Amino acid sequence: MPDSPAIAHGAPEPAHEEHPSYLRHHFNSVEQQADTAGFAMWLFLVTEVMFFSGLFTAYLIYRNWYYPAFVAGSHQLDVRWGTLNTLVLIVSSFTMAMGVWCAQTGRRRGLVLCLSLTCLLGLGFLGIKTIEYREKIEKHHVPGFHYSLQSFVDPQSEPEVYSEYHDKPLPPDMARHTELYFSLYFLMTGMHAAHMIIGVGILAFMILRARAGAYTSGHSTYVLNFGLYWHFIDIVWIYLFALLYLISRHQ
């Protein structure tokens, strides 16, 4: 076989007329660009997994060291709000997935509807979180800000919680460790909420672009990749809910 020069003619450049405006010049094809963007988003999500992993590690260690404190702490979280939030996020994942389908099949109005619903549900989640956080602030369960052990050394001082779980009073040193529980609660849900806020912000921008038809004329990559991010946030919450809210609701 004759030797061919290394700088042979590789794939010829696509003729400029069939070259979509959104194809960036360092890519050879729309396919390559979309493929690359998807892979890049997956890698980014992997970094996010590792970012949260430190918090999960801390959680697992301290839950096992201070189990009674973690149980008492989790009883202070309203499982109804938590469940509602979980349902909200799951439905929002569904609407997001439907949005991806709309984008892929060219359904502009459907896409706008789905993105708007997702956004609304996201805001709903954040709203519920605000309610929960406010309650924690009122009860002085925020570490570092006049944290109070009252609810744990004297559970009967909190009638609504006591009537549900009849917690025994914790000895003072174990009661102190509830602060660790709440530190991890605020850290993990706070980090999660921060990601939600960013997601909702991007969604708002995307809704505007979707209305203009940006994603339904063949270039649905953004919607697809944002969907990956949104589902990731959902998955994190699924674990947070199981770990923070459902420690032991049977007392």
Next chain:
Amino acid sequence: MSATIVSLPDQSTARIPKVNYLTKENGILSWLLTGDHKRIAILYLISITFFFFIGGALAGLIRLELLTPRADLMATDTYNKVFTMHGVIMIFFFLVPSVPATLGNFLIPMMIGAKDLALPRINLLSWYLYMAGGILAIYTMAVGGVDTGWTFTTPLSTHYVNTNVITTGLAVFVAGFSSIFTGLNFIVTIHKMRAPGMTWFRLPLFVWSHYAASLLMVLGTPVLAIAIVLVALERTIGIGVFDPTKGGDPLLFQHLFWFYSHPAVYIMILPGMGVISETISTFSRKRVFGYTAVAFSSVAIAIFGFFVWAHHMFIMGISNYSVLIFSLLTMLVAVPSAIKIFNWTFTLYKGSITFETPMLYSFGFMGLFTIGGLTGVFLGSSGTDIHLTETYFIVAHFHFVMVGGMLMAFLAGIHFWWPKMTGRMYPEKLSQLAAVVTFIGFIFTFFPQFILGVLGMPRRYASYPPEFQVLNVFSTAGATILGVGYLLPVLYLVWSLKYGAVAGDNPWQATGLEWQTQSPPLTENFAEMPAMDHEAYDYEWLEVQNQKRQKEVNSAG
């Protein structure tokens, strides 16, 4: 020593190509808003050099203080700040980005036959994040620095110092994201942007090394990020995760910190090893022995590197069983590195070896990295580590691998690809001299520190027992020589930009797609997109290319 493979074009007629990535656009904005990976590489090169000299100045201060047994040059608190900032700047603002962000950015697209990295705007963002972190680090020094050691060990950093832990942490956090995005970019690029025919096993080993290092960057750095966040919250709010009085465990920080910082050392060394594969091959005119083994060993180093982090914590209070497991795993991680050294040695065997500057640095690398790596095995053995840890033995160990290894590899790479990046050759005799001076300076600086460590001199102390003075004086003398050795390249490389010989496309007669285009390259790298049809390090193919080109020139003339 007079044999050389350098083949420069006829200097009376050779010119730097008028159209290249440097001349394509003008003006400061064309640089600050560029998407061109080569321009971003140059931006990094300038800023990295700047931070290197700041870190180097701090090193100079350390060595000056250690000339005498007493802490007489500066207050001990100040000394603590000096070595801390030396570590922070050298690691996060020099070593981690050095080869990947300069040479990796410049070369990877060219080596795989692509026009740019997959995500050019993310690439630019990486540089801005790096600069933001760097400026923050300098600001921290200006407002009083931090004195915890670059390792921010808890509970010292969370409860017992009033220095700027959070600001430094923020600087590192931001620089960490720069690193994450660079690694992400490289992984995506190498997977998705290879030219037709460029299969994984035809890639230059430089690309394999960067791929492995990028895996570490992407998977490890986020854990450092969360560790820093936790320290900041512990310091401000007092969340208690690292506070024993609240039930927390300071060792948790160390687990999270070293989970990144051990892979970090492989992030630092792997790209350098990639450079060495290229230079050893070129200057012995032989394909790298055992290509597959070297490629897989890079990935193996990356993977095993994630399982050994607690060898930095043997004396900190982890369980004895953990010590056993991590010690055993540490022994394993030495194997892939050793494989590389063996393969490079076999590459040299029966090769046509010449001693141009990149090769001198490469020889330096091989010797010094071997010593540094072996001493790492001593430290991985937990019994020995109890005696040697927190002494100058550790300091010598990591300086051998990082300075004798990584920095030499960086200089080898800069010299090797300088003609490609700038179109100019640097003065050979002067650069060879600088390489030798660096090597001598290095040995004098750091070899005595092994002895000091075994004798028991602790690290991170401004004062020491008088019987250690002689060795310390040797070390400081060596540091002076080393400083000269590092200064010279800056001077002659800058000089060469204007007055250096025109290099031509392929002055080293190296294989590799980057050498098949003009120097400096076009913005889009190749005039026509290449298709790869030969194996890596194929010197016969290169010979055929040259003959063909010669025929063309002859028939045209």
Next chain:
Amino acid sequence: MGKRTAAMRTNGMSGHNQLAHHIVGPRVYVVILFALLAGTGLTVWASFIDLGVWNPVIALAIATTKAVLVVLYFMHVRYSSKLTVLTVGAGIFMFLTLISLTLADYISRAWGNW
């Protein structure tokens, strides 16, 4: 839901690589939605029953099942390339490595509250 447009035909897909852009339809999504909702109900109900040491196991098992469903179907990993699967696997593997090796230290300490 808006009429289908010609855009669907010129979707930026060249004919030969349909797999990469496999379009998952609403029916799959609805099934998964109900599975996730059911899982949520199940896990909340289970947490109110005293199953001793199995409570956390069941909670995590249900959470993992839900997560797997989201990853496979909502995130299309079921229809994605080997590279995507490898990437997800690498992330999970590193996550588990950090947790397990760190916890191994805590479990095996002679002092401490295990």
